[in-house]
Amino acid sequence: MRAFVLLLVALLAAPAAAGAQSGASRSAMTSVGTETGLPIPRFVTLRAREVNVRTGPGVRYPIDWVFQRPNLPVEVVAEFDTWRKIRDFEGTEGWVHQSMLSGRRTVIVITAVRLLRSEPAESSPPMARLEPGVIAWLEACRADWCEVEVAGIDGWLRRGDVWGVRADESVEE
Known part of the structure; x- marks a missing residue:
């Protein structure tokens, strides 16, 4: 009986240890995708006019x-096989097939009307007023400013005025 109890304790402890080990691996992998080797989280763009968002990673979900909304920036927060779990600027999450995503970056104007400036400075003359929800192609980011293109107009927006780029991220042309 004592041997049975010890065996039972050992069997019950094994999944817990495996779970702890996979939890450690999981936390170590939070910075790199298991399928692509790319950073997690990372920003990408919706490629198509209609993108189905599923409750899980597969067509059975x-x-x-x-x-x-094509070209909407989204954040990849997880990977499984050919599926990516994404989050939008409002915090909504779901799974999409990788073919529905593009690496070409965009940003979305958030919270209020923002001025698109000709140079990366508050004193620079405004070129356009951008309403919340306007999507712009991301070209580069330097310090607190990002260079974007909207409807054929190139200009600069404050990094904090858009969603789709990290505060500490460097984006090169």
């Missing part, structure tokens, strides 16, 4: 909603 139901469609939770459909994005209908």
Whole structure:
């Protein structure tokens, strides 16, 4: 009986130890995707006019909603096989197929009307007023400013006025 109890304790402890080990591996992998080797999280862009967002990583999972905004920036927060778990600027998450994502970057104007400036400085003359929800192509970021292109107009926005680029991220042309 004592041998049975020890065996039972050993069997019960094994999954816990395996879970702790995979938890340690999981936390070590939070900075690199298991499928691509790319950073996690990272920003990408929706490629298509309609993108099905599923409750899990595969076609057997139901469609939770459909994005209908091409070029919307999203954040990849997890990877599984050919599926990417994404988060939008409002915090909504779901799974999409990798073919629906592009590495070409965009940003979205958040919270208020923002001025697109000709140079990366508050004193620079404004070139356009951008409403919340406007999507701009990201070209580069230096310090607190990002160079973007909107409707054929190149200019600069404060990094904190857009979503789709990290505060500490360097983006080169």
